[in-house]
Amino acid sequence: EERTLRGASVPMAVSLLGCVAFQHRYLVPLCARASYIVNGHDGVVSSTLATSFLTLGTLLAYATVWFFGRKNSSGEYLLGEYHEDVFQLLLACSAVSYGLSCKPNWSFLPIPMLLAESLALWIITKQLRYAALTAFVFFTVGTILVAYRLTFLNEVVEILPGGRTISLKRFADAALYSSMWLLLLVGLVIRAHGGYAAEIMRRYDVTGIFLVMYNLFLVVMEFALLREPMPLYSRDNFEVGRVAVYSPGIAYVTGFLVILITMHLKGQKLIKEGSAVVSTSLVLGKMLSVLIESSLDAASTGSNSLARLYLRWASASLLLIAISAPRCSLQPVHVKMTKQ
Numbered sequence: 001e002e003r004t005l006r007g008a009s010v011p012m013a014v015s016l017l018g019c020v021a022f023q024h025r026y027l028v029p030l031c032a033r034a035s036y037i038v039n040g041h042d043g044v045v046s047s048t049l050a051t052s053f054l055t056l057g058t059l060l061a062y063a064t065v066w067f068f069g070r071k072n073s074s075g076e077y078l079l080g081e082y083h084e085d086v087f088q089l090l091l092a093c094s095a096v097s098y099g100l101s102c103k104p105n106w107s108f109l110p111i112p113m114l115l116a117e118s119l120a121l122w123i124i125t126k127q128l129r130y131a132a133l134t135a136f137v138f139f140t141v142g143t144i145l146v147a148y149r150l151t152f153l154n155e156v157v158e159i160l161p162g163g164r165t166i167s168l169k170r171f172a173d174a175a176l177y178s179s180m181w182l183l184l185l186v187g188l189v190i191r192a193h194g195g196y197a198a199e200i201m202r203r204y205d206v207t208g209i210f211l212v213m214y215n216l217f218l219v220v221m222e223f224a225l226l227r228e229p230m231p232l233y234s235r236d237n238f239e240v241g242r243v244a245v246y247s248p249g250i251a252y253v254t255g256f257l258v259i260l261i262t263m264h265l266k267g268q269k270l271i272k273e274g275s276a277v278v279s280t281s282l283v284l285g286k287m288l289s290v291l292i293e294s295s296l297d298a299a300s301t302g303s304n305s306l307a308r309l310y311l312r313w314a315s316a317s318l319l320l321i322a323i324s325a326p327r328c329s330l331q332p333v334h335v336k337m338t339k340q
Contacts, residue, residue: 016055023054027101034102037149045103057097064090091116111141122187131187135180142176159224161307171224178217185210189270207265208275215258215282219313222251226290227306248294255287273328278321285317 028050035045067087070078077083095116099109115137122130150169157171158164166174188207191198201207225246259280266276289312293305 016059019058020051020055023051023058027054031101031103035104037145038102038104038108043103045101049103050101053097053101057094057101060090060094060097064094088117091120111137115141126190128184128187128191131183131191135183135187138183139176139180142179143173146172146176157224157228158306159220161310171221174217175221178214178221181210181214181217185214189265205272205275208271208279211262211265211271212275212278212282215279218254218258219282219286222246222254222286222290223306223309223313226251226293227309248290251290252287255283258283277324277328281317281320281324284320285313285315288316289313 024047028047031050031054032044032047035043064087067078067083067090070083072078079086092113095112096109099112115134118130118133118137121127122134146169150172153168155168156165157168159166159171185207188201188210226248228246262271262276262279262283265271266273271279289309292312293309
């Protein structure tokens with residue numbers, strides 16, 4: 001059955017109304033918050049202006065998706081050799097519209113354009129260079145926000161046992177580095193075949209090593225936040241009984257997600273079995289230590305609860321690795337006899 005514009009007008013109108021309702025409910029408050037961070041009290045964007053730019057960006061994004069790869073009846077691109085240029089122009093206009101919804105300075109607008117272009121090229125080509133460019137743009141934006149909001153704060157975070165603390169700004173910078181590391185890990189997973197040093201990276205299991213290192217970094221950051229008390233100015237009626245800035249439930253969710261991702265990567269043969277065992281053991285050890293720690297009261301944990309948390313995690317992780325190591329490093333007898 002042939003599709004016509006008249007027949008698609010009603011679904012398009014309903015989708016547009018649903019988009020506007022979603023923007024008013026979820027995106028407009030985020031735009032107001034972002035404009036307050038950038039411009040202060042006097043520069044908060046109005047809901048009407050934010051909705052207008054968000055709707056324009058959504059329409060341009062729909063047009064960009066529709067225009068991508070569109071061909072005529074003879075099998076050629078609609079605009080010939082200018083097709084790719086118009087596609088990038090539509091994508092850049094959509095990114096600028098989304099950026100203007102937060103009411104930034106005009107000098108900040110090239111950042112969403114570069115982010116949209118690099119992300120689109122990464123999705124289309126699956127090349128690692130564009131994944132690195134996307135991670136770099138994310139890191140640049142996060143660095144600007146962290147420097148603006150946290151530079152002059154004197155709060156510290158205990159990051160390791162023994163009273164080793166770092167400033168809140170350096171902790172936020174570490175979180176940005178972990179996010180950049182995660183984007184590079186995703187780039188390694190969905191990388192196109194035949195890239196530079198692809199066989200060497202597969203032989204030495206670079207993706208699995210990146211996953212294990214990210215799990216270690218995640219454990220350090222989550223343990224620090226689990227033992228960090230909630231600031232006094234943040235304790236209101238909606239947070240009664242919450243004494244830490246990080247909930248144990250979030251640690252369980254991240255643990256289950258990492259286990260599912262590790263099993264999927266192992267099933268697709270993107271990481272080796274040894275890396276999968278180490279990654280799963282680290283996550284299970286983290287979940288067990290958090291479960292034991294959350295079941296104890298404050299009087300029994302004492303002031304060195306972070307050290308106890310690390311000790312339980314290290315003991316459980318090493319025990320799980322020791323149990324699973326023979327399975328991934330040794331071969332059964334009948335397999336050896338078959339090979340001989």
